[in-house]
Amino acid sequence: MNTEPFNDRNVNELSAYYYVDIENYPVTAWDKFKQVVKRSLKGELFVGLWVVLREMIKFDIHTVQYPKEKLPIGPRYRAVHKLLRLWESGFERCIGCGLCEKICISDCIRMDTRIDENSRKEVTEYSINLGRCIFCGYCAEVCPELAIVHGGRYENASEQRAHFVIKDDMLTPLDFLTAGQQEEYPGFGAITPHEDERVTKTPLAY
Amino acid sequence: MDGAFIIETIVKIVVILLVFSALSGFGTYVERKVLAFMQRRLGPMHVGPYGLLQVAADGIKLFTKEDIIPQNVVKPIFKIAPVITAATAFMAAAAIPFWPQFTAFGYTVHPIVSDINVGILYVMAMMAIGLYGPLLGGMASANKWSLLSAARSAAVFISYEVITGLALLAPLMMVGSLSLIDINNYQIGGISHWIAVSQPVAFILFWIAAFAETGRTPFHLVANDHEIIDGFGTEYSGMRWGLFFIGEYANMFFISFVMAIVFLGGYGDGTIAGALGLLLKVSFFFFFFLWTRAAWPDVRPDQLMRLCWKVLMPIAVVNVVITGVVMMLTRGNG
Ligand code: SF4
């Protein structure tokens, strides 16, 4: 639906808003009587009856039978986090920089890193306490590698909170990646389309 | 009074009790579906095909739920109140002919428990006694909402008894009998003989009052959810609440039967077509109860009272007077 007309809150002939036509209250007894007659004979009750009956006959049902059907959610929806992998190598994208841990305003990200045998920083532990997370999206936005992102999994009822938040749960499984099923995240903190064209060189001299 | 008569009566009572308990359960299903369709929803869908077994699920829930009796209630009255509602609703059914008499296996069945000669009076009286359910239940509940609801139910029911009585008076003057079977037979000659045709004002008045008597939506003040929670039912749980519920829905069915028989010709000449016609009329009235619930807002209690005493009652009285004058003029001294 085009919401443009509704953004203009000023009532004018172009906007979708208009003043409701409210008549003045009747003063004289005759005016009052006329109003009563008008309202009684207009049959507004029957208009109401007709409207609901029409909807029943049209049978234009809008129910979404939730567990069976689901409405699509927007790409920017911020649900349970995911840790992504690099497409080519399958390595974890996370470089262990710790920015997400630092920025998290609920202080609910906890990670542990070590230097592995290739002198590469490896993330050994990564967990998000979803009981505290407010799904603000700062972690996804601050992550330089698009490693921690928000997924679309909003059904987070479980026996234990921990079921969502251990690194193994969040990380894309390798077979998933090789099957090409890791979805790039278009939402919060992701690179906007045509980003390359918008990049301008920083001038060397001011 | 022979044995066969007693057995027959008991069988009839049991059948009516079972059929209408089941029907009021089914009525809730129909109500949910109709309201849902009118609001572009699907209604219950998960229990059984198209949610048909929802009624059974509700029944199990009501029966197995803990029966809570709060601390400060007046216990005996609190316990008996739902029974009054359900019992009076079903007692009213005793004088209603649900089907023309028919012969099965060489045995003539009168599908009416008792054709008493004051049938309609008895039905209205029983429905009036039904007032004690909400009234006592609400007053015994030690709950402000319930108390408000009890006060409202007393005011509304007693006021609208006046309307139903006066509205019925005019047709009864024409028929000259209080038996529902006589009233039905009076209208045998087809649509032009229906009392709704000769007494449209009485019909509309009775119809309006029926909404108040059953506490349905335009006059749903007795248990108006957004003002007084569930009114007299607030403190009830489990099957005690269920009895209120059954009573309400049984009442809707019975008053639909009364309207169909008194004003719309009932089952007519007693053929199968006439009997099916009666069921159709009853279904329409029942549907209309649901229909208005989807379409119309509730009125305020003061508006309801004003409507009763300042608008409907004068109209009803004038209607009775006019009927009397016309009868006097047309029939001479008859
Ligand atoms: S969404 Fe916000 S609160 Fe949740 S882990 Fe990320 S930064 Fe912390």
Ligand code: SF4
């Ligand atoms: S901000 Fe990104 S790369 Fe840095 S530690 Fe967090 S998830 Fe890893």
